[in-house]
Amino acid sequence: MSGPIPGKLRALLAGGCLALGGDQLVKAWSSSGSRMVIFSLFDHELALVARRDLSLGLPGLGEAGGSYQTVGLVLAAALIAAVALLFYRGLARGERLNGFALGLVLGGGLGNLLEGLWRGSVTGMLHWVGATQAEGSYFNPADVFIGLGVLILLVELLVAEGAARVLPDRSETHDAD
Numbered sequence: 001m002s003g004p005i006p007g008k009l010r011a012l013l014a015g016g017c018l019a020l021g022g023d024q025l026v027k028a029w030s031s032s033g034s035r036m037v038i039f040s041l042f043d044h045e046l047a048l049v050a051r052r053d054l055s056l057g058l059p060g061l062g063e064a065g066g067s068y069q070t071v072g073l074v075l076a077a078a079l080i081a082a083v084a085l086l087f088y089r090g091l092a093r094g095e096r097l098n099g100f101a102l103g104l105v106l107g108g109g110l111g112n113l114l115e116g117l118w119r120g121s122v123t124g125m126l127h128w129v130g131a132t133q134a135e136g137s138y139f140n141p142a143d144v145f146i147g148l149g150v151l152i153l154l155v156e157l158l159v160a161e162g163a164a165r166v167l168p169d170r171s172e173t174h175d176a177d
Contacts, residue, residue, distance in 0.1 A: 008091050008099035015103020016110070019145035023111035026141045030125045044130040051124045051138055080109045087153075098156055104149030108142035115142075 005013075026048075030036075036048045084106050091098050112122050124138030 007094065007096050008088075011096040011099035012088065012103040012106070015100040015149065016107035017103075019104045019107025019142065019149070020111050021107075023108060023140065023142040023145060026125065027115070027123050030123075038126075044128065047127045047129075048125050049127045049138075051127070077109070077113045080106070080113075098153060101149040101152035101156070104145045104152070108145035108149065111142035111145075112140070 027050075030048050030050045038046045038048060040046075084102055087102055088099070091102075115122050122140060122142075124140050126139050126141070126144070128137045128139075
């Protein structure tokens with residue numbers, strides 16, 4: 001590749017490295033198996049707990065090394081990569097924030113994919129539970145990065161859509177003056 005790396009590609013790589021690296025670091029840090037409460041709010045708490053029986057919510061993925069797991073994860077990875085390529089190609093030159101958000105989604109997805117293929121399941125570490133709930137919800141840092149990336153993309157889309165609707169009105173009022 002000759003010449004400088006485009007800004008949107010740098011942003012995509014930065015987001016991907018942050019998500020994948022952050023996900024793997026937290027998973028390595030929590031591998032001790034002890035429960036650590038991150039914060040409590042009224043009768044709810046968010047704790048760091050390693051739980052290795054999460055199967056990405058796809059049928060047949062509960063057993064480590066199952067053929068359904070490998071096929072399901074490879075198909076999910078191919079779909080994510082195809083959608084990401086379409087989004088990336090549609091980005092304009094200066095859309096670094098969207099590139100970064102797309103990198104967060106890809107890095108988080110890659111983190112879950114690699115762990116699913118390597119360990120047979122995804123480690124759920126962040127446990128949100130309330131006093132009235134028996135089990136609570138488990139999710140991992142990769143899920144947080146994916147959700148954050150999608151949220152950034154949605155907000156950016158809504159802001160751009162709102163700006164596109166407002167700008168023509170401003171030009172019409174200036175032409176009338």
